[in-house]
Amino acid sequence: MTQTRVRDAKHKPAQRAHRGDAGEVAPLRPLEFARWAWRQLTSMRTALVLLFLLALASVPGSLIPQRSVNPVEVAEFIRANPTLATWYERLGLFDVFSSPWFAAIYLALMVSLLGCVIPRSVQHWRLVRSRPPAAPRHLDRLPAYRTWVTEAAPGDVTERATQELRRSGYRVEPRAGVSVAAERGYLREVGNLGFHLALVAVLIAVAVGNLFGFRGTVLVVEGNGFANTVTQYDGYQAGRLFDESQLPPFALTVEDFHVRFETQGEQRGSVREFAAKVSYTTEPGAPEQTYNLRVNHPLQVDGSQVHLLGHGYAPRFTVRDGRGDVAFSGPVPFLPQDGRFSSTGVIKVPDARPEQLGFQGFFLPTAVIDPQRGPVSAFPDALRPAVYLTAYHGDLGLDSGVPQSVYRLDMRGLKQFRTASGDAFRVALTPGQEVTLPGGAGTISFDGYARWVNLQISRNPGEPIALAAAGLALGGLLLSLVVRRRRVWVRATAARGRTVVEVAGLDRSDPTLAPRRDRAAPTDARNDLATEIDTLATALAQHAPPVREEPGCS
Amino acid sequence: MQLIGSLALASASDNFVAGATIVMVLAMLAHAAEWAFIRERRTADALAVPAQGSGREAEHDRADAAQEAAAQGAEALGSHRGAVAVLERPDGGDDATGRSERSETFRRIGIALTILATGLLGLGVISRGLAAERVPWSNLYEFAITGSFILLTTYLVTLRRLGLWFLSLPLVGFVLVVLGLAVTVLYLPVSGLIPALQSYWLVIHVSAAVTATAVFSLGAVTSLAHILKARQERRVTEAPTGVLANLPPAAAIERIAYRLHAFAFPVWTFALIAGAIWAAKAWGRYWGWDPKETWMFITWICYAAYLHARSTAGWRDKVSWIALVAFGALLFNLIGVNFLINGLHSYSGF
Numbered sequence: 001m002t003q004t005r006v007r008d009a010k011h012k013p014a015q016r017a018h019r020g021d022a023g024e025v026a027p028l029r030p031l032e033f034a035r036w037a038w039r040q041l042t043s044m045r046t047a048l049v050l051l052f053l054l055a056l057a058s059v060p061g062s063l064i065p066q067r068s069v070n071p072v073e074v075a076e077f078i079r080a081n082p083t084l085a086t087w088y089e090r091l092g093l094f095d096v097f098s099s100p101w102f103a104a105i106y107l108a109l110m111v112s113l114l115g116c117v118i119p120r121s122v123q124h125w126r127l128v129r130s131r132p133p134a135a136p137r138h139l140d141r142l143p144a145y146r147t148w149v150t151e152a153a154p155g156d157v158t159e160r161a162t163q164e165l166r167r168s169g170y171r172v173e174p175r176a177g178v179s180v181a182a183e184r185g186y187l188r189e190v191g192n193l194g195f196h197l198a199l200v201a202v203l204i205a206v207a208v209g210n211l212f213g214f215r216g217t218v219l220v221v222e223g224n225g226f227a228n229t230v231t232q233y234d235g236y237q238a239g240r241l242f243d244e245s246q247l248p249p250f251a252l253t254v255e256d257f258h259v260r261f262e263t264q265g266e267q268r269g270s271v272r273e274f275a276a277k278v279s280y281t282t283e284p285g286a287p288e289q290t291y292n293l294r295v296n297h298p299l300q301v302d303g304s305q306v307h308l309l310g311h312g313y314a315p316r317f318t319v320r321d322g323r324g325d326v327a328f329s330g331p332v333p334f335l336p337q338d339g340r341f342s343s344t345g346v347i348k349v350p351d352a353r354p355e356q357l358g359f360q361g362f363f364l365p366t367a368v369i370d371p372q373r374g375p376v377s378a379f380p381d382a383l384r385p386a387v388y389l390t391a392y393h394g395d396l397g398l399d400s401g402v403p404q405s406v407y408r409l410d411m412r413g414l415k416q417f418r419t420a421s422g423d424a425f426r427v428a429l430t431p432g433q434e435v436t437l438p439g440g441a442g443t444i445s446f447d448g449y450a451r452w453v454n455l456q457i458s459r460n461p462g463e464p465i466a467l468a469a470a471g472l473a474l475g476g477l478l479l480s481l482v483v484r485r486r487r488v489w490v491r492a493t494a495a496r497g498r499t500v501v502e503v504a505g506l507d508r509s510d511p512t513l514a515p516r517r518d519r520a521a522p523t524d525a526r527n528d529l530a531t532e533i534d535t536l537a538t539a540l541a542q543h544a545p546p547v548r549e550e551p552g553c554s
Numbered sequence: 555m556q557l558i559g560s561l562a563l564a565s566a567s568d569n570f571v572a573g574a575t576i577v578m579v580l581a582m583l584a585h586a587a588e589w590a591f592i593r594e595r596r597t598a599d600a601l602a603v604p605a606q607g608s609g610r611e612a613e614h615d616r617a618d619a620a621q622e623a624a625a626q627g628a629e630a631l632g633s634h635r636g637a638v639a640v641l642e643r644p645d646g647g648d649d650a651t652g653r654s655e656r657s658e659t660f661r662r663i664g665i666a667l668t669i670l671a672t673g674l675l676g677l678g679v680i681s682r683g684l685a686a687e688r689v690p691w692s693n694l695y696e697f698a699i700t701g702s703f704i705l706l707t708t709y710l711v712t713l714r715r716l717g718l719w720f721l722s723l724p725l726v727g728f729v730l731v732v733l734g735l736a737v738t739v740l741y742l743p744v745s746g747l748i749p750a751l752q753s754y755w756l757v758i759h760v761s762a763a764v765t766a767t768a769v770f771s772l773g774a775v776t777s778l779a780h781i782l783k784a785r786q787e788r789r790v791t792e793a794p795t796g797v798l799a800n801l802p803p804a805a806a807i808e809r810i811a812y813r814l815h816a817f818a819f820p821v822w823t824f825a826l827i828a829g830a831i832w833a834a835k836a837w838g839r840y841w842g843w844d845p846k847e848t849w850m851f852i853t854w855i856c857y858a859a860y861l862h863a864r865s866t867a868g869w870r871d872k873v874s875w876i877a878l879v880a881f882g883a884l885l886f887n888l889i890g891v892n893f894l895i896n897g898l899h900s901y902s903g904f
């Protein structure tokens with residue numbers, strides 16, 4: 001019978017240009033040096049090192065608080081570790097992913113990638129248009145090899161081989177009566193190149209998003225509205241090439257907000273569902289539409305997206321000043337501090353006379369008195385709301401022209417109200433209660449609460465590009481991992497009135513398959529290269545059966 | 555009524571998982587016995603036939619012979635018995651034959667118990683999903699039991715094709731550690747989902763992530779085996795003894811590890827892309843460098859480096875180390891990020 005050997009191949013796949021190791025030490029002229037440097041940069045080894053660097057450089061971005069992720073945490077970190085923070089600041093460690101050194105790594109990687117992939121694309125293009133290379137002299141040195149002697153004529157063997165190979169998807173180059181060269185798996189390299197180029201496209205998509213996109217956040221109290229202009233945003237970031245006039249002119253109103261919390265079990269208090277009913281117009285004068293805005297279900301308007309990010313409470317107050325006039329009335333958004341929505345906030349009453357008034361305090365949706373910690377919230381839903389306030393009078397500092405946070409009082413011009421005994425004046429109010437300030441400075445009443453939602457409005461023109469590029473990358477990756485690159489040769493040599501048939505194959509996709517140090521055969525190698533050569537040989541042997549007396553071992 | 559049904563299912567799930575864990579302990583004992591007998595056999599062999607020249611060469615000849623037989627489709631040689639069949643020595647004497655049979659018996663018992671445990675675990679995963687009325691992979695406990703189930707299934711399904719017999723003991727040990735942690739430390743009762751998780755992307759993104767994680771785990775165990783075996787091959791020139799002698803040649807193990815990683819990497823890539831699409835829907839940005847995202851990226855880069863290194867001259871013998879580093883990043887993402895770092899994704903822990 002015939003015999004298959006999977007053996008030590010002396011054959012080395014052609015070194016790819018970019019894998020050159022350029023080890024020479026002689027002094028280099030500038031051009032040579034440039035070429036050497038370029039070859040280094042675009043070598044596989046450099047790519048590998050850069051990949052590791054990129055992974056390593058991302059680590060601090062997950063361990064140190066990041067401004068882009070959580071600015072509040074960064075501020076806290078700076079307050080807690082001022083000296084360390086100055087160093088972090090210098091090294092850009094609070095903004096790892098937009099820092100110059102991080103950019104240097106991925107840009108170097110991209111240059112290396114292009115420097116590697118473009119020449120390879122050219123090379124592959126040539127390969128695709130060329131014919132499979134002629135059979136090497138010593139076929140028996142290839143990793144898979146079979147041979148036998150038959151009485152069939154060489155021409156029959158090569159013709160049969162041509163048919164068989166064509167049938168299994170090979171590009172075939174027959175030399176009738178002599179040999180057949182065949183190659184398949186061109187798509188592997190196409191996939192690999194496509195994958196790498198798609199990675200560049202992803203980076204371009206990110207850049208497009210950063211340059212042409214915008215993102216703004218705004219807090220809207222139930223019943224209130226929002227018109228899409230920069231002045232209405234609480235926070236606003238736009239790309240360098242995005243113009244404010246490009247903001248789509250829509251307007252929306254939060255009609256009503258609904259939230260439900262888990263009431264039992266270990267996860268009691270976890271939010272289970274929240275939704276805002278909004279009505280909106282795409283531009284002034286357009287018909288009004290409604291939408292049920294939920295997490296995972298953003299509203300699309302005019303190329304922008306509205307996301308529901310968060311929610312909270314806005315207690316309602318009415319403040320009368322010393323003269324008995326209503327100086328303030330309405331909901332004031334308080335910011336949640338924990339999972340049970342203990343919320344803090346301030347009320348500024350610039351219209352109060354004779355002096356301006358300010359209040360600072362917290363809102364508890366389900367207030368209970370903890371023996372150690374005092375009043376705390378026991379549940380995130382508003383089951384027993386209460387507010388706890390301290391009060392101030394004087395100058396709020398709003399006219400100084402310096403922008404102020406709406407969640408903090410500027411204490412410089414303010415004096416705290418005190419009781420007759422000199423203690424700080426504190427009040428606890430439940431809905432409907434009213435209290436008079438010391439010295440007849442006015443009254444404040446807690447009228448109930450509304451809820452607010454935090455909306456994000458954004459547009460990212462890079463998104464569809466990124467999605468397409470990611471799909472391309474995945475497709476390319478699959479091709480390059482699944483398709484096998486094979487070369488197969490069949491040679492039929494006439495000798496003493498008979499024909500020696502040789503069938504040999506080479507796998508160009510698996511670097512560990514070709515040159516091996518020892519002869520240990522892989523266990524999973526019913527090695528599909530061997531199997532394929534085997535199947536081919538068996539098919540050929542049916543038409544060119546081996547001659548019995550001369551078992552054709554090599 | 556419905557609540558009671560759900561509670562019954564939830565406790566049934568807990569029982570199935572506990573049962574699976576216990577059966578896994580038995581499977582581990584069986585495989586330990588299997589290895590012990592092989593080990594004794596190898597030692598006896600080494601003493602019995604010293605005159606055959608270099609034991610290693612002989613082994614390779616046998617490997618070649620097995621290869622030929624396999625290539626010719628001779629299932630008769632017992633290629634389903636894979637690695638061990640290759641290493642078996644017909645001339646080892648009666649005692650050795652007896653040991654080899656016992657080892658074989660224990661291996662069968664071990665595999666049968668593993669199949670049973672996988673079945674129980676599957677029931678545990680399904681009843682958990684039914685009890686919660688959603689997919690059973692939305693917290694770390696569920697991730698661990700579902701991941702273990704997929705890992706065991708992958709192992710059993712590819713056992714023959716890839717010849718994974720040599721992994722039995724370490725793999726069963728690994729899964730046992732995961733299940734042990736799941737039922738003791740990570741356990742969470744059935745509960746509903748926060749709104750961000752209420753999306754069909756939970757099904758798509760996390761199922762891909764859990765599948766890739768399971769196969770990467772299998773790959774990591776294989777890579778570890780490769781490192782140990784390669785070290786032994788470098789050091790030992792005589793006939794190898796000890797449990798490592800039971801493993802196929804290092805080059806063969808490495809190829810298996812590569813195939814596992816090459817399968818898991820595109821799945822992980824898909825999980826990453828699906829996660830980005832989901833993030834765009836839920837939070838209005840497809841990538842935000844949240845710690846979980848960052849570590850998913852780091853893991854991806856490390857595995858890309860693994861695949862790269864395999865085609866880089868001079869790095870080929872280090873690839874298994876890279877695979878382990880990448881697996882370390884994967885584990886850190888599951889454990890470290892959930893427990894140590896606060897982020898948008900932190901709910902997946904507690």
Ligand code: HEM
Pocket residue numbers: 018041042043044047051109112113114116117191192195196199476477480481509855857858859861862865
């Ligand atoms: C963002 C950076 C990169 C990533 C994430 C990456 C990822 C990958 C992955 C996953 C593979 C294996 C899959 C396949 O064979 O297609 C691969 C293969 C490859 N990469 Fe990259 N790569 C990057 C950059 C580069 C660079 C800079 C070079 C050139 C210097 C390069 C050259 C190659 C080559 C030649 C292969 C094919 C190896 C083979 O034929 O088996 N890559 N890359």
